Amino acid sequence: MLVLVTYDVETSTTDGKRRLREVAKICVNYGQRVQNSVFECLVDPVQFKQLKARLVKVIDEERDSLRFYLLGSKWKRRVEHIGAKPGYDPEGLLLFE
């Protein structure tokens, strides 16, 4: 299934900047970055649980926000892109729209 991960990390402190880097580093292991704070991850339920657990360990729940959108397996018809950067195909191929 495709899970969209979006995050806001409070970066006014050095620790916040470190958290932001950590969050991105974790997400890179699970999916494709499609925007600055938006990743599309093709995961199974076990991987999704793992991803969430790893992110929760890194963020400051008082300051940072994580959102997950479960787009299912028929995600292709749910995504539209306009503008810069190609749309990524999380299944592997880069789609230049």
Next chain:
Amino acid sequence: MLVLVTYDVETSTTDGKRRLREVAKICVNYGQRVQNSVFECLVDPVQFKQLKARLVKVIDEERDSLRFYLLGSKWKRRVEHIGAKPGYDPEGLLLFE
């Protein structure tokens, strides 16, 4: 239906900063800001078309990126939130999770 709008606007120039403000201003009319560059919009197909048309007029398609995720009507079970800021209920009520 719930449409998630995510955007990256290139803000290294004054014009970019203006575009960013414009994009946010348009999105505010259609939904709730849930993160810095993420809006959840409860729209019908006509409103969705309108929203896209307005955004396309503002962005620089060479530099900025817009993504739309169609979460349908059963969106509630597709959204998970962790951390700061309450989850918004686009139907009106604020949900403090």
